[in-house]
Amino acid sequence: MNAPSQPKSLVLASSSPRRAELLREAGYRFRIVHPPFAEPEVPPPHVDPTAYCESLAYYKARSIEDSNPEDTILAADTITVIDGEIFGKPVDRNDARRILRRLAGTCHRVITGVAVLHPETDLRLMGHSVSVIHMRPLSDEMLESYLDTGQWEDKAGAYGIQDHGDAFVESYDGSFSNIVGLPMELVRDLFCRWS
Structure with a gap:
């Protein structure tokens, strides 16, 4: 399957296997460079x-542009937000517990910022996608059992809807791929704007 508006030489500036999987599933051909x-x-x-x-x-993409001057660089960052408080990736298990206790039983936003850069032409496109998660209340037993899996590591908000964290989600509004970490609708739109 050919992806729409495939950049000639695409580099994904990410260490996230989930972002690479989403791009691959959409039919894009790319290299991965860890920013x-x-x-x-x-x-x-x-x-x-x-x-x-x-x-x-944007700064993730910029961090690899000197070594990839002729490539189109795609980078993203995902955060979780509730009442103006921003949560990124937890630093350890205790932080993951704190974040999940804060999010449990609430309605919160998952926001992914996306940047597309092409250093040779000085292209700089950015955008973001917002999804809303309605999370179930979590018992202490459910929370500790989840923390034992290690699935909270390297995930904004300490859970992944595509993993065991989906049991926490009552419903969501917006882009599923945004919640996973790369809003494919926005990526396609940015590539179309560039081409």
């Missing part, structure tokens, strides 16, 4: 969540 950009563990105070995740995606 050296280190995300801050704590977002700056009073930052706009959508601008924040777009800027993280």
